[in-house]
Amino acid sequence: MKKLADIYINIPIKSIAKAYTYIIPEKFDILKEGCRVLVPFGNRIMEGFIIKIYANNEHNIDITKLKEIKDIIDTEAWFTPQMYTTAKWMADFYLCSLGETMRLFIPGKNSVQIRPIFNINQQEYDLFPKNKLSAIEISLLEYLSLQKNTDLLTLRHKFNTINNLSSLLDKLISKKLIIRDYIYKTKANKIYITYASLNVTVNDDILATLKNKPAQKKALLYLAKIKEASTKDLANEKISLPTLKALADLDYIKLEKKQILRDSYHQITTKQNADKKLTSDQMTALKNIEIAQHQGKQKFLLYGVTGSGKTQIYIEMALKTRALGKQVLILVPEIVLTGQLVTSFKEYFANDVAVIHSRLSIGERNDTFWRIRTKQVGIIIGARSALFAPFEDLGLIVMDEEHDPSYKQDESPRYHSHDIIEKMTEIYHATLIMGSATPSLESYYKAQIGEYVLLKMPNRIDNLPLPYIEGVDMREELRMGNRKIISLKLKELIADTLAKKEQIIIMLNRRGFSTFVMCRACGHVIKCKYCGLPLVYHRRGILQCHHCDITETVPTICPKCNSKYIKFFGSGTEKLEEELSTLFPQARIIRLDRDTTGKKFAHLDILKQFKAGLYDILLGTQMVAKGHDIPTVTAVGIISADSSLNLPDFRAGERCFGLITQTAGRAGRKNKRGQVIVQTYNLEHYAVQCGIQQDYNHFYNEEILLRKAMYYPPFCQLIKLIIQDENEENALTKAQNLKKLIKDKFQDNKNIIVMGPAPSLIANFKGMYRFNLLLKTNDLNTLRNYLRECKVDIDKNITVDINPINTN
Numbered sequence: 029m030k031k032l033a034d035i036y037i038n039i040p041i042k043s044i045a046k047a048y049t050y051i052i053p054e055k056f057d058i059l060k061e062g063c064r065v066l067v068p069f070g071n072r073i074m075e076g077f078i079i080k081i082y083a084n085n086e087h088n089i090d091i092t093k094l095k096e097i098k099d100i101i102d103t104e105a106w107f108t109p110q111m112y113t114t115a116k117w118m119a120d121f122y123l124c125s126l127g128e129t130m131r132l133f134i135p136g137k138n139s140v141q142i143r144p145i146f147n148i149n150q151q152e153y154d155l156f157p158k159n160k161l162s163a164i165e166i167s168l169l170e171y172l173s174l175q176k177n178t179d180l181l182t183l184r185h186k187f188n189t190i191n192n193l194s195s196l197l198d199k200l201i202s203k204k205l206i207i208r209d210y211i212y213k214t215k216a217n218k219i220y221i222t223y224a225s226l227n228v229t230v231n232d233d234i235l236a237t238l239k240n241k242p243a244q245k246k247a248l249l250y251l252a253k254i255k256e257a258s259t260k261d262l263a264n265e266k267i268s269l270p271t272l273k274a275l276a277d278l279d280y281i282k283l284e285k286k287q288i289l290r291d292s293y294h295q296i297t298t299k300q301n302a303d304k305k306l307t308s309d310q311m312t313a314l315k316n317i318e319i320a321q322h323q324g325k326q327k328f329l330l331y332g333v334t335g336s337g338k339t340q341i342y343i344e345m346a347l348k349t350r351a352l353g354k355q356v357l358i359l360v361p362e363i364v365l366t367g368q369l370v371t372s373f374k375e376y377f378a379n380d381v382a383v384i385h386s387r388l389s390i391g392e393r394n395d396t397f398w399r400i401r402t403k404q405v406g407i408i409i410g411a412r413s414a415l416f417a418p419f420e421d422l423g424l425i426v427m428d429e430e431h432d433p434s435y436k437q438d439e440s441p442r443y444h445s446h447d448i449i450e451k452m453t454e455i456y457h458a459t460l461i462m463g464s465a466t467p468s469l470e471s472y473y474k475a476q477i478g479e480y481v482l483l484k485m486p487n488r489i490d491n492l493p494l495p496y497i498e499g500v501d502m503r504e505e506l507r508m509g510n511r512k513i514i515s516l517k518l519k520e521l522i523a524d525t526l527a528k529k530e531q532i533i534i535m536l537n538r539r540g541f542s543t544f545v546m547c548r549a550c551g552h553v554i555k556c557k558y559c560g561l562p563l564v565y566h567r568r569g570i571l572q573c574h575h576c577d578i579t580e581t582v583p584t585i586c587p588k589c590n591s592k593y594i595k596f597f598g599s600g601t602e603k604l605e606e607e608l609s610t611l612f613p614q615a616r617i618i619r620l621d622r623d624t625t626g627k628k629f630a631h632l633d634i635l636k637q638f639k640a641g642l643y644d645i646l647l648g649t650q651m652v653a654k655g656h657d658i659p660t661v662t663a664v665g666i667i668s669a670d671s672s673l674n675l676p677d678f679r680a681g682e683r684c685f686g687l688i689t690q691t692a693g694r695a696g697r698k699n700k701r702g703q704v705i706v707q708t709y710n711l712e713h714y715a716v717q718c719g720i721q722q723d724y725n726h727f728y729n730e731e732i733l734l735r736k737a738m739y740y741p742p743f744c745q746l747i748k749l750i751i752q753d754e755n756e757e758n759a760l761t762k763a764q765n766l767k768k769l770i771k772d773k774f775q776d777n778k779n780i781i782v783m784g785p786a787p788s789l790i791a792n793f794k795g796m797y798r799f800n801l802l803l804k805t806n807d808l809n810t811l812r813n814y815l816r817e818c819k820v821d822i823d824k825n826i827t828v829d830i831n832p833i834n835t836n
Contacts, residue, residue, distance in 0.1 A: 030084045030091055033059065035076035036127040037069055038138060040440065043822045045125035047079055049089065051096045059097075062105030062112060064139050066098045073098055073142050073210040077107065077130045101139050108418055110455050117451050123812060123821040123828045124441040132441070133416040135393035145179050145209050146197060148172040152204045164190060169205060177211070219391070220285040224272050225256040227282045234280065243271045248280060259283075289395040289404075291382070306344075309485040310337055314344055317461075320481045326453055329430075329475040330463040332485030333494060333722070334693025335657070338463040339372050341485075342426045345461060347376065350406050354423025354458075358409045359445060361432035363387055364620070364631040364651050369409050369428070377407050384410035384417055387628050412437060412445055415452070422456040425449050429654060430462035430471060431686055436833040444831050446471075465693055466686040466724060469731055473742040488697070495664070495695040495702030497688075497720045501711040513604055518665045518705040519611065525663040525703075526615055526644055532663040533646045535653055535691045536604050537671055545571065545582065549591035554583065558794045564600065604667070605647055612645075620648035653691035659698035666691050669719070670710040676836050678740045681715035685727050688719030739781065739804055741831075747803040747811065748835060749820065750788060750827040756797040760785060762825070763799040766818070770803065773814055780805045789836040796825075802835055 034047040050067050052059055059065065059078060067076045084091050107115070111133050118129040131137045148169055158166065168187060172178060184193055200206040228234060230252040238245040247267045251257065259269055275281045306314070309332070317328060332338045346356045358373070360366055363385045373381050382396045382405040393413075399405045401418040408417055412435060427435070427449055435445035453460040462471060462480070475482035488494065500515045510516060513536075525532045545554040545565050554563050556573035563571035563580060571580045585592055601621050608617055618634055625631040631651070638646045639658055646652055646661075669691075672683040688706055696702025708716050718727035736743050751766065753759035763785035774780040781804040788798040805811045812830070820826050 031057065032082055032084050032087075032089065032091070032094070033065075033078045033097065034080040035065065035067060035078055035097075036125070036130060037067070038064075038075040038077065038127060038131045038134070039069075040128055040131065040137075041824075042125055042128065042440065043824055044127065045822050047126070048076075049094055050076075051091060051094050052081070053096050056097055056100050058103055059100060060105045062107035062109075063103075064101035064106050064134075066101065066140065066142075068095045068098055071208070072144075075101070075139055075142075077127070079112070079126070106418075107133065108420070110422075110452075111416070111418060113455055114416075114448065114452060118441060118443060118448065121447065121451075121812075122441045122443055122830050123815060128441050132413075133418070135397060136390040141213055143179050143211055145177045145211055146172060146183065147176055147178075147207045147209065149205055149207050156203070156205060165196065165200065168196070169200070172206065177209075179211075219288045219290065221288050222259045222283055222285050223256055224251060224259060224262060224276075224281050224283055226251050226280070228280050237278075241274075243268070244275055247271050247275060251281060289399055290389075290392045291395070304340060306340065307337055307485075307487070307489055309487055310340055310344075313341055313483040313485055316481065316483055317345065317459075321459065325481050326458070327450070327460045327480045328462070328483055329467055329471050329480040330461055330483045330485065331467050331472070331475075331724070332463065332465060332483075333488060334465045334690065335488040335492065335494075335697045336465075336485040337489045338428070338485065339369065339657075341483075342428070342461065342463070343373065343376055345424055345426070345459070346373070346407060349424040349459070350377070350380070352423060354406075354421050355400070355403070355419050356407045356424045356426070357414060357417070357419070357422060358407065358426045359414060359428065359435075359449070360409065360411055361429050361434035362651065362654055363411050364625065364635075365428070365654055365656075366409055366411070367629075367632040367635065368657065373407055373409065380405055381407045381409060384408060384414040386411070386413055415445060415448055419456065422452065422458050425453060425456075425458050425460045427460070427462045429464055429690075431464045431466050431468040431682075432654065433683075433833045436831075438833075440827070442827075442829045442832070444833075447831065466689050469682055469728065469735060470742040472728055473732065492696065492698070493701045494722050495692050495704045497692050497704040497706060497722065499706045499708055499711050499716065499720045502707050502709050513607055513667060514611065514665075515705065515707050518667075518707065521663050521665065521703055521705050522608075522612060522615075522645070526612060528662075530662040531638070531641070531644055531646070531658070531660045532665065533648075533652050533656075533658075533661055533691070533694050534604070534608070534665040534667065535648060535650070535687075536601055536667040537649055537669075537687070545594060547586035547589060547591050547594060549593045550586060550589040552586055552588040554580075554587075561790060601647060601649060608645060608647065615645050616643040617645045617647055618643040620646060620651050622649070622651075625651070650687065652694070653687060656694055657697055658694065661694055662696055662700050662702055664692055664695040664702065664704045666704065666706045669706050670708045670713065670716055673710055673713060673715065677834055678735070678738065679833070681713070681727075681731055681734075684713070684715040685719045685724075685731075688716065689722055689724070692719070692722070744779070744781075744804045744806050745808045745830075746832055746835065747805070747808075747815070748829040748832040749801040749803070749815075750798050750829070751785065751801065752793075752796040752798045752825050752827070754795060754797070759797040759799050759825075763801055766820070766826075767801055769818060770801075770811075770814070774811075777807070779807060780811055789834070800836070 031052040033050050033052050035050055036047050037044060061078055061081055063078050065076050065078060066073050115129040115133060116126060119126040150173060153169055187193060190196060197206060201208055230248055235245060250265060250267065259272065272283060276283050330338055330341060342358060349356050358369060360369060366383055366385060370381060370383060382399055384393060384396055397418055400408060403420055408414055437443050449460060474480045500517050505515050522532055554571060555561060556563055558578065561573060563573055565571055571582055583594060586594065601619055605617055605619055618638055620634050637643060666688060669688050670684050672680050692704040695704055706720055710716055714730050751759055751763040753762060767782050767785060770782050783802040785799040785801055788800050791798055803811060815821065820828060
């Protein structure tokens with residue numbers, strides 16, 4: 029009786045939304061549900077995930093039409109039951125395939141590198157009439173007869189004059205003259221280090237045998253002292269590998285390889301911290317958590333002002349969780365924040381801390397996954413990708429800066445970490461703590477209606493005052509003749525801060541040197557050829573699209589009218605850096621933005637140097653606004669704080685308020701009250717005013733009324749559908765037809781509203797015209813099921829975004 033396996037293919041194509049059945053060969057009878065395997069799929073070998081194993085007679089399947097599993101990756105299940113449950117829930121919730129969600133749990137999203145190789149079928153070639161082959165086909169076949177297992181790259185290099193090499197290979201394969209096979213290797217390369225250790229008790233008799241071998245005697249005496257050492261460490265002691273091998277041949281020592289699990293954050297070492305004295309706010313919060321847990325409540329919203337000590341709450345709860353032998357997940361919105369939290373947690377947990385994020389190599393992530401799976405570490409800190417680690421017994425989930433939009437994934441599957449951690453809390457029976465100085469409207473509303481337990485920390489540590497914030501109306505600056513990026517008030521604050529030998533952070537929410545490049549003669553703006561957004565000028569002489577990541581050279585003449593009057597408009601962080609250097613030539617300035625943090629751990633180096641006092645001014649984008657605790661920063665300048673208000677999005681006010689409050693919160697976190705200047709063109713806007721006053725409750729009360737009146741979250745849930753087509757009219761017609769289908773289906777349901785179609789913010793992306801439909805509902809399941817009935821979930825020209833961050 030044959031055993032069969034239902035397998036999801038690891039391929040990010042939404043139309044492949046079902047499992048395929050394969051035969052399990054007898055040699056692979058150790059396979060279990062949750063294992064990863066290699067299977068033939070079409071004319072390729074692909075990675076797949078086993079979701080079910082059963083005997084063929086259970087379902088009366090004709091196995092003559094089935095293919096066999098080609099090879100195995102795991103001998104034990106990679107997917108734990110909890111991981112599989114999470115992946116399945118995500119596929120259902122976000123209207124995507126199970127294969128798309130399961131691949132998120134694989135470091136690098138693929139376990140293996142698979143390459144096709146080609147060989148001649150010599151027997152068929154010898155019999156084939158040569159007069160039916162072209163000269164180039166014969167040349168290719170003769171080459172393969174001499175070169176075995178040749179890959180496509182080698183063939184392309186050898187036959188570089190053939191434009192359609194792949195088609196030619198397919199043709200010869202169809203004639204059975206060439207055999208295509210595959211070779212594969214795992215991406216997770218393991219690192220081994222050779223160690224030397226004593227195999228005997230060193231005594232005078234042993235040493236006498238080495239009388240004329242001083243190098244071996246030295247090595248043996250050294251190992252007698254330290255018991256074991258790596259060959260690398262021994263080399264530093266001038267003990268060579270041949271010397272060690274000679275001792276091993278005598279059976280005096282043994283040499284063995286040990287796998288080394290990589291930890292890129294091992295260099296962060298701190299002294300073990302004695303118990304810190306908790307503030308009254310912290311003690312109250314912890315007591316309220318304990319009371320609520322006894323009442324069976326699991327989900328908490330920790331609303332604490334900047335500098336109130338929310339991290340210490342996370343640490344105290346982690347200590348309790350680790351004492352129970354359970355694991356802890358600490359989520360941060362940006363990789364740039366991992367270093368600070370790792371440092372704080374290592375004070376208490378030393379080597380019990382591991383880090384996961386996308387900047388780590390696949391090997392490093394695999395090693396970290398192994399440490400988590402085998403419970404070698406209990407505290408896991410990371411960005412979104414840390415959600416998909418192989419937890420065995422997760423007891424606490426912390427989402428720091430829970431309001432941050434970076435928790436939303438902007439490519440398929442478009443998940444939001446908020447949704448997933450709530451589900452994981454149920455799956456693992458864990459405690460969930462979400463912390464922020466500016467909670468999202470949705471989270472605070474849930475706390476108000478009792479879905480979350482609200483914990484408040486209204487005071488800074490040591491009762492330090494919140495920073496003094498002053499708004500500057502940039503329209504008035506212009507009337508006074510100041511056309512610079514920096515207002516007169518901010519210039520005074522910078523000068524005063526530098527004179528006192530203190531530090532300042534300046535936040536500008538734009539990268540680059542100039543925001544856009546325009547022809548002054550005809551008004552033509554230089555735009556990205558793929559998405560239509562203006563290209564941003566960078567000082568190194570390039571134009572860059574920050575959406576598509578493509579670069580172009582700066583034109584010397586206008587591509588539309590051939591005029592030479594090319595002008596650079598706006599200001600980015602590079603231009604601001606230049607202006608600051610001109611105004612304050614003595615100031616030491618360092619930038620923190622995407623352009624300066626491209627290298628691994630560049631963000632850690634920048635922050636470390638700034639904290640060490642090597643720089644006076646930290647200049648950057650939103651990266652500088654998030655969670656940094658730098659005691660020597662006494663001043664903050666916020667430029668273009670209100671730029672988000674110009675976006676057609678219902679969350680614009682929330683983003684503006686959060687950015688002002690969070691960035692201002694970096695100032696005055698120790699001993700001295702901070703000073704903050706907020707530059708704005710919308711000084712009278714309630715979001716700006718509430719940010720300046722640091723009044724979250726006032727902002728919430730204003731904003732929640734607008735959300736209710738306009739029927740936006742938290743009073744409904746959203747689905748954004750992006751309909752695209754190479755033909756603009758076809759895309760619009762398809763969107764209109766889909767809208768009609770939904771409206772007709774739910775014409776009696778006043779709580780399902782369809783808005784649009786409207787052109788997407790990027791209306792044409794890589795030649796595809798795009799239109800948005802925005803669906804509002806308080807019955808997400810019903811609407812989602814209907815979209816599945818309409819096969820929206822497998823339509824390659826429709827993007828589904830459940831709970832979108834941006835609606836445009």
